[in-house]
Amino acid sequence: PGPCPACPLDKLFGKRLLQAGRYLVSHKAWMKTVPTENCDVLMTFPDTTDDHTLLWLLNHIRVGIPELIVQVRHHRHTRAYAFFVTATYESLLRGADELGLRKAVKAEFGGGTRGFSCEEDFIYENVESELRFFTSQERQSIIRFWLQNLRAKQGEALHNVRFLEDQPIIPELAARGIIQQVFPVHEQRILNRLMKSWVQAVCENQPLDEICDYFGVKIAMYFAWLGFYTSAMVYPAVFGSVLYTFTEADQTSRDVSCVVFALFNVVWSTLFLEEWKRRGAELAYKWGTLDSPGEAVEEPRPQFRGVRRISPVTRAEEFYYPPWKRLLFQLLVSLPLCLTCLACVFLLMLGCFQLQELVLSVKGLPRLARFLPKVVLALLVSASAEGYKKLAIWLNDMENYRLESAYEKHLIIKVVLFQFVNSYLSLFYIGFYLKDMERLKEMLA
Template sequence: MFDNQNDEEENSNFHLPKMKFSKDELKTIGSLFKKRFTTISKTVVTNRIWLKSAKSSSCHVLLTFPKNTSYDTIFTIMDRILKAGLIVNVKQHKTSSTVGFYITASYERLLQGAEDLEIKKIIKTNYGGGIKEFIFDEQEFYENIENEDLFLTTQERQSIIYDILYQIRCDNNDEQIIVNDKKVPNGRRLIFWCQKYKIISQILPIHDQDDLKELRKNWVFSLFSNQPLDKVCKYFGIKLTLYFAWLGFYTKSLLIPAFLGLAMWLSMGKDEKWDSIFFLVLCSFNLIWSICFNDLWNQRCAELSYKWGTLDMKENLLQDPRPMFKGEYKLNKVNNKLEPHYPEYKRALFRYLITFPTLLAVTGLTIAIMLKMFDLQEFFNHATTNKLLPELMGLTNFIPKMIYANIISFLNSVYKRMCTWLNDKENYREQTTHENHLIVKIVLFQFINSYLSLFYIAFYLQDVGLLKEQLFAIFITRQLTGNIKEAIFPYIFENLKQIKKIDRVAKDEKLDIKPDQELIDNVQRLQRYATKFLEQSSNLNTEKADNYQEEEIPSELSQPEVESLMPNYPDTFGDYLEMVMQYGLMVFFAPAFPLAALFTLFNNFIEIRTDAFKMCFLYQRPFGQIVSNIGRWQDVIETFSILGIIVNCGLLITFGVIQKLLPSVTFYESVAIVIVVEHVFLGFYKVLNYSLPKLPRWIIVAKSRLEYRRREALRTLEMNEMHNIKCSSNN
């Protein structure tokens, strides 16, 4: 209001050669300008610090500690990391007043770690070509081994360093390690033990700015071009890339169903008989589409896995226990290491006494909420019919449906946390087993929560109109709120949080607040020890050690420090879950709502870019993971496809499609016809599943060709070796 008064006053006095203000007015205007200048200068300082964040070329992985962590604790952990062959730079983080380890490794140590991780690399053509697990003693056989920058990607380097950190143990031969006045038990992994007890804040890989800019340009903002999957795989790893590959394949496969559904929707409503024909056509096409989609995706997945070298990945029979696995420590008879053991009967008791009753309780709660929402719907219908509420072109009756759709979304998040807690309590040893059981639990809970009301409407109420309205409300609600909730809101909130922290540093600089001298002294002492260790180590020569010492304490925020303020990427779990549940809606109820495929196509088109946006702008860079397929999610998708056959055939019965097309047929005869059709589709699914090859023909030919080349190269090497032996014996 004050601004408007000043604007009017300036306009009215603009023609005067000289403006006169009272002392109070001058004082008020001065304070206003001072306030605005302070705000602008604060923003400029904040942006300056953001822009001055220094790219750290000597850091692949960042390890940070909580505030006020003792010097002895940090020194103990750094000493063990250095002894594992890694290179550590110690730096102060201004935004959190704590210490960060900027970790990297020499090329030789990375190659040793590549062998331990069994990373597959390309063989030189004169040695047969193809892809093979890296072997350190045979490194001359591999392509680009001479070029350190080309041979290992930044994602591979980070995975190797992470594995080296993971393998640091407190062995029986070591002295007792004490961290934060706690004795680390023998056999424990030091880093994860420290993470468990909050002694280490976080471990994160650092973004490569050049590669990230290219991905932002060619992936996030290239809306109508194919995803650069090879570049995504090189940067983020195979597991994350397979999710985007599956999502892209799923989205493209929706083009024909979307076009057909739109055509049917435009043609329906004119004649009841033709509506029944369209319904039958949509059911048949929907089932054929879902069956073909799964088999074609399996072949596409095999192609990508072959290209990225994980098609023939061996199952790890010696999996280490996951970090959060709890139990009594005993000697493992296989590897003679102390590992936690948890009796199976305890897990079974918890499953039968807690997990299963919880599932029944959730089912009861879902049914109760569903019935209450139907009562609310009846109230709104009655109110609009009797003119107690305005119809608003029919939008009023959609309010209960929109409310229920949001309740479903909220309960899904609650059930996800509940399932995570139940799964943690069941305490599975291997990470893959833990994830598989979690997938089953959450899918089962969300299946009940998301689909129960739709099944109730379709098979109990048998109201096709209400089913269409409910599906419309679900699709609209998820598309309007889902991507906003996933990407836009977190991006805004996290940026505000980061700016707040950096703004505090800006104020400290502007006000010339003295930093924590004790912390600076500790950082310098740690850095001197690390440099001295590197000078005495064979991993680095003195010249390189001096270069690391020069980066001791930067005058501006470093890139790793800025990234440490970003949220951690949880995993592909939530993204898969969202898409799989959407796939279920599409497979189960697309005939009842012909626009389902079109809405799904539009949503997935946006979903690809919003998920890519999250990875490139919002989250910390995740560690790459090596997988050969999408895992248990493929089993869930195939199960939904089989259930889709049963549900679609059931819809033909409940909506009387067969009887409308064949009036002379009785109800029981129509049921018999539908059962025959159901068995035909199930048989078609099985025949197609077994008849189509698991691997495309070109992959089989390529593998055979590579095997032939390897044998020929091996025979040539053996012949040359024999020839050299004969020559040396003759001499």
């Protein structure tokens, strides 16, 4: 229902919901902040969404996931609808049990962490406190788990979208553009604390536990690795500086120094990997993900398309895309286009080298003009990388992979191959084909 024209906007939304209203159409809404007392997850819709779609989805959520509390709001200025989704504490406890969320156990019951169980909820730390037991990230993970597992029944359809039996509804609607965005909302109080203890802190350890509690294990593990890697780089930096200081000017001393530094890097990289394995295992155990089971069955991508058939394994209806069609597209379209892009990069690089030769042959040019070919090459590298990334995504979409893991794997192969050639082909060309060490030094400078 839309707002009454005579009603002030703050009366319609409430003080906190008014703050969340500005995120209804923002593509970077997850970067913003709203309090989470009345909303944990926000689901937005295009301004062209009709009432039938909203009521159909709202009814399915309330019937299929009775644990959720859903409020429908309409933004007067953007004319966009949104679902403000949250859940009660008791429902979240049942969701944590269903999800197998690992929580800290009280010391008198053995300590450590274990999967949450409603039958033994008294053994977990802070379970008596609704505000302290779940972090905002855990609340949102439980709600997201419920939303992602809202499944269709046999023969259900919404407009021109026909669902398979037991197919997830919300990912499919998001892939079709019927749902615009589904994202968690931030909590300003915690963000301010992280801003002071993490972003603005200089030469202090990262608050990894707080990062994990708020952003989740994956984000915390990434920054843990980044901090560990940055600290480990001190050793080769110091050793290399000392070695450079005591290396004499003759060629023999330089060659010996290069060999010694290379051997040091081999030993350092081996020790770094082994130490990170230990550190990563410690953090995984501390955060309760060391022995977490992997997903038994990976859901098909919502964007996966094919012909409907009865699965010979599960005897359920599913989409099927013949592998030979994907292979044919890879051989006749993907591979030629990728090779053409790599050839274009090579030709552009040669053109920049010819431009550099032309500039150097002209006398009387300003000194800054000598850097023009390098600037042109850098701009071409950046522009071609952006263009190829869009092409790689389009090719991957056309290859129509069933699983998200396969989709990401092939996308990484395409992008990394091009990025490597795009960034380093000029160096290999100068160093191994032209064998011009002076020009190579200029390129690396």
